[in-house]
Amino acid sequence: MGTQGTSLDSASRAVEHKAFARVGLLGNPSDVYYGRTISFTLGNFWASVRLQPSEELVIKPHPTHDLVQFRSLDHLVNRLNNEGYYGGVRLLMAICKVFHNYCKDNKIDIHGKKFTLSYDTNIPRQTGLSGSSAIVCAALSCLLDFYRVRHLIKVEVRPNLVLAAEKELGIVAGLQDRVAQVYGGLVYMDFSKEYMDDLGHGIYTPMDISLLPPLYLIYAENPSDSGKVHSTVRQRWLSGDEFIISSMIEVANIAKEGRKTLLEKDYSKLAKLMNHNFDLRRSMFGDDALGALNIKMVEVARKVGAASKFTGSGGAVVAFCPDGPPQVKLLEDECRKAGFIVVPVEVVPSCLNAEEL
Template identity: 65%
Template structure:
């Protein structure tokens, strides 16, 4: 947050950023009482600026508004819509001076509630990652969710992660349509979908252990399994040819890869190191995809947030 006084010194400007999210392991089971591991990244962000006024003004930016909202606008699968909502929510917490009064664990649900009123279909994963920052393990156990109104969220030490790369297309598919048929089949009790989603959730539990033990070969295997299970459930038509191609380009050089969210971007890990990264960069360039090293955002929780937090940080 930054505060700037006006010329008369009586107006404070509050500005917050929320960062893109990579679903590393376990997505999309967050929508199905599963588990996920997500990481907040600096590569892309949304920024919201709040100025006190006696009247309510929604002022469009002369260049960007209506066509672009920060660096996240053109990328799906990286939680762009929730980033805008999270940044706005952070501004309001400071404006009303209630940051230490609203529990950190329930903030993601409050943000999701606001988005649902706009017709956005999503799970809690994005909002949890963007509220906490860094690397977060999330358990959306159904009984715990119903009893407490939130999942069990644990921050992990992001320095335990291996080097990751983000692959994306400039004209990605719409991630908002990917969940639809699978969600209904899950609600209808489809045994294949239910069992497959449980397998996806279990990958996150295994992934947590792999990260803590720095077992990166295991992590690579889990990433690949995550995408393969998603593909079996959703089918190629729903995932989109361009999205599948990004995964296959990464795998063509031996890199582990999966969707960051529901499509539009892919996270890749090169277990063989820098030489394999070069091969991946060349393959992406030939296929017309952009690739950048992932820059992890540290924890976003300040002292006031920590006072409103009951979860722990794993060293």
């Protein structure tokens, strides 16, 4: 999978994988509307999962993210307000179930040995960087290697397994994030209905990460206003709303055009496409659904002439400064004034081997 930091300790036979945060560069949220997207994996943040053979099957709680012991009632409430009710244990359990059932349904023989799964993550919560799916993706990679079935589960099917595990938990999402994290690097994705109906997945085309210009990630340290991002758009699309349908087609076409733009390294055009992507999302979802804090992040970047859009459904923004370092300095100053964190994007290349691709 597009996980990295993979190791196989010959003495203990432990398996460890990393899966990185992802940035939706163009085309989101059309992935759940038979559209197209371009995404890449973000080396700044990742989740890691370790699988250790053991006498019993154990899912280890994380000492911070799955905290069950508190100093006081105030501590418990503050923890829930900041981190929510759920850590990563449920994610690990869900992918174990989905993996087991997939292997059983497809007559893939997996031995009866048991293991202990543990995880860690530094992906900021509620930033739209796909922190949950990163944990699931890294865990799936560990299971593939532990049971030696990587060659039996096609790479284009693996994002479906990651998504299925999250759906077990009621997490509403599309395939884009999981494809990016499974493949790693920069990926163009086509989720056209004919592919989804005939194949059960889209057509995924890796691209050279050197095609990307320098990009910047903007996010809030304590996101509190994420909005109800998908709002009524899904229902309106299903009901045949012409505005939503035509707008979503336009968003998907931005990714198609963006692929050509990247291949030609036409970065002034890229900036226009990024801005147009966000403007279309805003016209469909409305400001109340997107959330004031999220919109402010975009507007802070645009204030200095940078192109900007959501990395996902809100919580973080990807920005591009077409005018170079002086504009980057202005962006950093404005973000600091607004209380936002801004960091240069580190793009992680795919580590899939030639056989998997």
